Amino acid sequence: MKILHVYKDYYPVIGGIENHLRALAEGLARRGHEVTVLVCHPDARTEVGMLNGVRVIRAARARTVASTPLSAELPRLLARERPDVTHLQFPYPLGEVSHWWRGHGRTVISYQSDVVRQRMIGAAYRPVMRWGLRRADALLATSPNYVVSSPELARLAHRCLVVPLGIAPERFAAPPRTRRARPTLLFVGRHRYYKGLPDLLRAMPEVDADLIVAGDGPMRPAWERLAGELALGEKVRFLGTVPDAELPALYR
Incomplete structure (x- = not known):
């Protein structure tokens, strides 16, 4: 076809x-x-x-x-x-x-x-x-x-x-890993206005967890400033663009 x-x-x-x-x-x-x-x-x-x-x-x-x-x-x-x-x-x-x-x-x-x-x-x-x-x-x-x-x-x-968007399951198979001392939240995506990351950042002061942010885009400087204004400090890490081959490791 x-x-x-x-x-x-x-x-x-x-x-x-x-x-x-x-x-x-x-x-x-x-x-x-x-x-x-x-x-x-x-x-x-x-x-x-x-x-x-x-x-x-x-x-x-x-x-x-x-x-x-x-x-x-x-x-x-x-x-x-x-x-x-x-x-x-x-x-x-x-x-x-x-x-x-x-x-x-x-x-x-x-x-x-x-x-x-x-x-x-x-x-x-x-x-x-x-x-x-x-x-x-x-x-x-x-x-x-x-x-x-x-x-x-x-x-x-x-x-x-x-019809959900599919993935290759074998890419995300989780090997044994050492658990983190604190729960960790993960955001992966382009930094655009419609992604909702500001809502997550504003909620983080009330959440006993760390946040990893992967991706880049036009809103990144504004969102990094927001994280600073909220005094999130080491609770949030902006990684920037992550190579596709390295993404599965973030989910594990």
């Missing part, structure tokens, strides 16, 4: 959805499917290549607006593909509109997040978004709780299929 995945970024760009998309695309390729990933290039050039059995098309990026890469090339490149299935990682308005306008194949949408901060953009996009969600052949959510808590998914709960 020919499968086309459409999103903003792909490996070596690191992020939760990027990691999920890479694992999914490479897993499908190993099963014998013809897999293509269409994303935006970090720069103003278009590149096509193979990566671990997956054909990756990186469309020239014009600019980035409200965390959304824009590319005049992406709709044209998408129209040239003839997949059996197009899988959209929502939200990415350019990818979704390009698919409904010029795309092919049956449509699967993985609903990863509500549009929460860009209120004006969200209001303008909402009619098209809702039309596209209703039209999808399959609408996937990552947890039953999200189907209930998301205003958009709740409207379409009868159509949602819950």
Whole structure:
């Protein structure tokens, strides 16, 4: 089967959805499917290549607006593909509109997040978004709780299929370890406004535990300042970017 995945970024760009998309695309390729990933290039050039059995098309990026890469090339490149299935990682308005306008194949949408901060953009996009969600052949959510808590998914709960994001269990097999003297909490993720880390930091003075924060992003300086203002001291450690190969050890 020919499968086309459409999103903003792909490996070596690191992020939760990027990691999920890479694992999914490479897993499908190993099963014998013809897999293509269409994303935006970090720069103003278009590149096509193979990566671990997956054909990756990186469309020239014009600019980035409200965390959304824009590319005049992406709709044209998408129209040239003839997949059996197009899988959209929502939200990415350019990818979704390009698919409904010029795309092919049956449509699967993985609903990863509500549009929460860009209120004006969200209001303008909402009619098209809702039309596209209703039209999808399959609408996937990552947890039953999200189907209930998301205003958009709740409207379409009868159509949602819950498919959690998968991992390779062998990577996280826990060897024997020495227990820490104090309980330890772990946060792993990009440092962006919607991640909720400030709530965790503000709760830490009341929690008899240490906190390890792995990841990086635009909010890191502000969150480090907040930890200082809360006088958390050695209770919290910001590790910055952690190589993917080292992440499993943090969970053990």
